[in-house]
Amino acid sequence: MSLTISGATRLYVLLGDPLDKARSPEHYNAVFAARGIDAVLVPMEVAPTAFEALITALKHVRNLDGLIITMPHKQAVLAHLDRLGDAAQRVGAANVARREADGSWxxxxYDGPGFVGGLRARGIAAEARRVYMVGCGGVARAMALALAELGVAQLRLHDLDARRAASLAETVRAQYPGVACDAGAADPAQFDLAINATPLGMRPGDPLPFDVTGLAPSTAVADVTTKPEITPLLAAARERGCPIATGRDMFEAQTLLAERLFGWSA
Incomplete structure (x- = not known):
């Protein structure tokens, strides 16, 4: 079934900057067409300086039922929401928003639960394991807290901005005192799971975010990048026999959560 738009079509909007690598429009519009849902997801690339004006205007659109929010707007959107789920409260950011029947938002x-769901889809267990993550930005913050909630034994965080890594480690320890979490560079071969939560791998010629030459086949490697799906890091890890989890795995796990939130589940 093809996607059709009528006067009764419900509207969902993807907000971010940039959006050229976003998978959400192609995925969700295919879901709408396949399930006969009279809805459309429209990407709107908006700079941070214009975000406030746009979202304020969008909330006046009566057939707008929801938002999907990506970087760099996941924190700014909080000022426009009336209630937050547990994960959004812990992370201090949101990437989905639903208009309720009373008009509230x-x-x-879902970044953190989506990442954990992607690992599980690949048969990779993180519970009670030693985890090394490179990158401590917004997505990584959600992932780190989700991994801590899951019950990893150790979480080592590394970022080019050492203060950002130290700050995230402090947040993890404050919320999950039972998890050994610290910051600093490390040899990924000393861990059970090594994660790239940086943009490295999106562009041709990017260096690997960490060295894989010492990894044993038992070490799992995960990457948050969705395009390309198999980044140079994952290709190198796979050549060594390591289990891998892709950004697409994370994305697909998030879509299941979003479909449940918006009532699109099959």
């Missing part, structure tokens, strides 16, 4: 954060 509910938001939540």
């Amino acid at each position: 509910f938001g939540d954060m």
Whole structure:
């Protein structure tokens, strides 16, 4: 079935900057067409300086039922939400928002649960394991807290901005005192799971975010990049026999959560 738009079509909007690598429009519009849902997801690339004006205007659109929010707007959107789910409260950011029947807005954060779901889809267990993550930005913050909630034994965080890594480690320890979490560079071969939560791998010629030459086949490697799906890091890890989890795995796990939130589940 093809996607059709009528006067009764419900509207969902993807907000971010940039959006050229976003998978959400192609995925969700295909879901709408396949399931006969009279809805459309429209990407709107908006700079941070214009975000406030746009979202304020969008909330006046009566057939707008929800938002999907990506970087760099996941924190700014909080000021426009009336209620937050548990993950959004812990992380201090949201990447989905639903208009309720009374006109109020509910938001939540699925980056962390989506990452954990992607690992599980690949048969990779993180519970009670030693984890090394490179990158401590917004997505990584959600992932780190989700991994801590899951019950990893150790979480080592590394970022080019050492203060950002130290700050995230402090946040993890404050919320999950039972998890050994610290910051600093490390040899990924000393861990059970090594994660790239940086943009490295999106562009041709990017260096690897960490060295894989010492990894044993038992070490799992995960990457948040969706395009390309198999980044140079994942290709190198796979050549060494390591289990891998892709950004697409994370994205697909998030879509299941979003479909449940918006009532699109099959």
